[in-house]
Amino acid sequence: MTQQRVRFYQIGSYAAGNRLLDPDQGSVQADAQRTNSLNSGHRACQGCGEALGARYALDAVMRATGNQMVAVNATGCLEVFSTPYPETAWQVPWLHSLFGNAPAVATGVAAALKAKGRTGVRVVGQGGDGGTVDIGLACLSGMFERNDDVLYICYDNGGYMNTGVQRSGATPHAAATTTTPAVGPEPGNNFGQGKSLPLIAMAHRIPYVATATVADLRDLEYKAKRAMEFRGARYLHVLVPCPLGWRTASNQTIQIARLATETGIFPVFEAEDGEVVGVSKIRRRRPVSDYLEPQGRYAHLFGAAPREDVIARIQAEADRNVRSFGLVDPRCRSMEG
Amino acid sequence: MLKQIEGSRGVAEAVALCRPEVICAYPISPQTHIVEALSSLVKSGELAPCEFVNVESEFAAMSVAIGASATGARSYTATASQGLLYMAEPLYNASGLGLPIVMTVANRAIGAPINIWNDHSDSMSQRDSGWIQLYAETNQEALDLHIQAFRIAEELSLPVMVCMDGFVLTHAVERVDVPSAEQVDAFLPPYEPRQLLDPDDPISIGAMVGPDAFTEVRYLAHDKQMQALELIPAVAAGFRVAFGRESGGLVRPYRCEDAETIVVALGSVLGTIKDTVDELRDEGVKIGALGLTSFRPFPLDAVRTALAGARRVVVLERALAVGIGGIVAANVRMALSGISLHGYTVIAGLGGRAITKASLRRLFADAVADRLEPLTFLDLNRELVERELQRTRATRRSGPAAENLLRDLGAVGSRIG
Structure with a gap:
């Protein structure tokens, strides 16, 4: 008789057992009274990680602030799919100005609230990776440096997906985009130095920096809530798979995000005042190929002429993440099948 | 206070x-x-x-x-x-x-x-x-x-x-x-x-x-x-x-009542223009000035009313629309649709060049006599410009124009090496 072996690593992952908790320990999303900051009816693609991440994060912020919050949005998918005139999916006061200025606009909102003595109202700026790591970086760095009372959330899907999947400063190495096509001897995105916004944020020594993914709802909610316990500049970097740009099935979004953490590709951690204070350990480490292979943007690394050399370079990057963030408990075996 | x-x-x-x-x-x-x-x-x-x-x-x-x-x-x-x-x-x-x-x-x-x-x-x-x-x-x-x-x-x-x-x-x-x-x-x-x-x-x-x-x-x-x-x-x-004082509004006419020539301008240069107008008035020249306080919105009707009785209008502006000439002038012309008068555009005071009363007197004298070109660059150093034009015609790698002009002028620090 076929028997399913119990997978102990699932315990504590919050993937199971939620119903056994007291209601006040349940996730914000599990609450029947959840606020749905980003309501249904918007025009995001099926399986959109960003829509999921934004609702998770802002619902948690709404709960943490008693709904006393204002959101400022950069131009991008999140802005376009949520507010096709004359409709809006936002249940919070929401302002969209430009692509590159969301952190500065958020600063302005916070300054106005302070001048008016309404410091109980909190400000969240948000945008995609293009709006954050590329065109918005100067404004974001200014907001960090001044320690303005703003939580900025980056929903990182590794490219300019709204304009049709072009390369951004956050596009991972070797990934194919429409401006880094899978052709030539070095197909896909070139191997540059990369740009880790969480580390850049930490270099500003701001009170709180954290990373999260849509695969771990409880962790994401915790970090949004934790961020609201600080005053000053805070940064939350959320990995949000994009079925369109990553060429994955729409029902794989959570799975791919989980693989990003389990391979060490995307380290999940939190830092206070520039120092790492918590790391989500990888319980069962997987080789990067497990993460790369299901994604169409890496298809050129597999198939008839696999690029083991490129996969090895990506594996080396993941290994470095594991080393530098201490992602694997030394007592755990790595790379088990 | x-x-x-x-x-x-x-x-x-x-x-x-x-x-x-x-x-x-x-x-x-x-x-x-x-x-x-x-x-x-x-x-x-x-x-x-x-x-x-x-x-x-x-x-x-x-x-x-x-x-x-x-x-x-x-x-x-x-x-x-x-x-x-x-x-x-x-x-x-x-x-x-x-x-x-x-x-x-x-x-x-x-x-x-x-x-x-x-x-x-x-x-x-x-x-x-x-x-x-x-x-x-x-x-x-x-x-x-x-x-x-x-x-x-x-x-x-x-x-x-x-x-x-x-x-x-x-x-x-x-x-x-x-x-x-x-x-x-x-x-x-x-x-x-x-x-x-x-x-x-x-x-x-x-x-x-x-x-x-x-x-x-x-x-x-x-x-x-x-x-x-x-x-x-x-x-x-x-x-x-x-x-208790006049400030703002759309336009500010100065001695425009019976003026045959009206100078249109905006900003601080209006002070020098008004002084020059006063001197010319003393000499019997029928000249006035129209200051534009509001450029956006552009007060088409007010400008038209102020200029309607004039024979010529000189628009003096501190900006240049490269490739056509005046910016303010183009807007003033819109206000004058259907009115037949001579229009002159004068580009003056670019990059901080002083607009002196002496220059304005010469300029307005030329305007009153209808000797002005449609587009005039006030106090342009024609010789300097010609030398650079000559250089670009003679040499392919003629170098950066601004630096060439400074060298020709003998400006301090203009020569590197």
Whole structure:
């Protein structure tokens, strides 16, 4: 008789057992009274990680602030799919100005609230990776440096997906985009130095920096809530798979995000005042190929002429993440099948 | 209260009297003295409650003002030249969102070649950004226009740019009458926003608008500026009653009654022009001047009325539309549709070149005699230009033009190596 072996690593992952908790320990999303900051009816693609991440994060912020919050949005998918005139999916006061200025606009909102003595109202700026790591970086760095009372959330899907999947400063190495096509001897995105916004944020020594993914709802909610316990500049970097740009099935979004953490590709951690204070350990480490292979943007690394050399370079990057963030408990075996 | 102060200080005091709640600033000459003074007023607690945000760029300055204004705070910033260009994108955004931000532009040239001195290239380049543009003739008017600007901006929910000549006004120490807080409070009611980011009444601002309504949104922007054509003179009239002096309005005719020749200009050069007009009048020349205070909205009717009786109009402007000539002139011509008179465009005072009375006398004499070319560059060093043209014809690798001209002039430090 076929028997399913119990997978102990699932315990504590919050993937199971939620119903056994007291209601006040349940996730914000599990609450029947959840606020749905980003309501249904918007025009995001099926399986959109960003829509999921934004609702998770802002619902948690709404709960943490008693709904006393204002959101400022950069131009991008999140802005376009949520507010096709004359409709809006936002249940919070929401302002969209430009692509590159969301952190500065958020600063302005916070300054106005302070001048008016309404410091109980909190400000969240948000945008995609293009709006954050590329065109918005100067404004974001200014907001960090001044320690303005703003939580900025980056929903990182590794490219300019709204304009049709072009390369951004956050596009991972070797990934194919429409401006880094899978052709030539070095197909896909070139191997540059990369740009880790969480580390850049930490270099500003701001009170709180954290990373999260849509695969771990409880962790994401915790970090949004934790961020609201600080005053000053805070940064939350959320990995949000994009079925369109990553060429994955729409029902794989959570799975791919989980693989990003389990391979060490995307380290999940939190830092206070520039120092790492918590790391989500990888319980069962997987080789990067497990993460790369299901994604169409890496298809050129597999198939008839696999690029083991490129996969090895990506594996080396993941290994470095594991080393530098201490992602694997030394007592755990790595790379088990 | 009469004070002998720098123009920038006067503007800073006027802005402070308007009780802005958020001021954001990035340094650029010749605007810096204004925000320096304001930062000191905020830091000392004289201006409170007010948040002074030192931002990392002009792009951020306007963006902070956008966020603050949308949250219901009276918001102010100042810039000039390259800074105004760097904030071009949020500039259009602020007007498109209908946010009543007030900004000083300390007018300065745009590079290359880099030049910190006065002309109107900066604000003229943003004339179609949707902002109201008012130009100050004197330091007193610069001060007064800021108080009026907040009134106009907040009544229409539209941003206003107060343009004042860099250095010529910003750095000139002159006597100005700084009103009392009571006077300004009585003139300028607290800011009541038309739209507001408020958790108690959540709205979305800045939605995407497609072809179905974009034209209508733009039409309404134009309509607001047409309303400003009524409001600007009304606010100026109210200001006269409250403060007892003439400031603002759409246009300012000077000795235009029976004038055959009328010189149109904006900004501080009007002072020199009026002095020259006075001298020529004494000599029996029928000449007058028309100052434009409001360039956006452009007061077509008022300009037409003022110029209707003249035989010729000389538009003297401190900016150049490369490839055609005048910017103000093109707008003035629109006002004159159907009226037959000689029109001359004079480009003057670029990059801080002094516009002297002597030059104006020669210029106006030529105009009165209809000896002017349609487009004149006042005091152009023709010899210098010809040498460079000769060089470019003779040598392929003729080098950078600006540096060549400086070398020809023997300017100090112009030769490298």
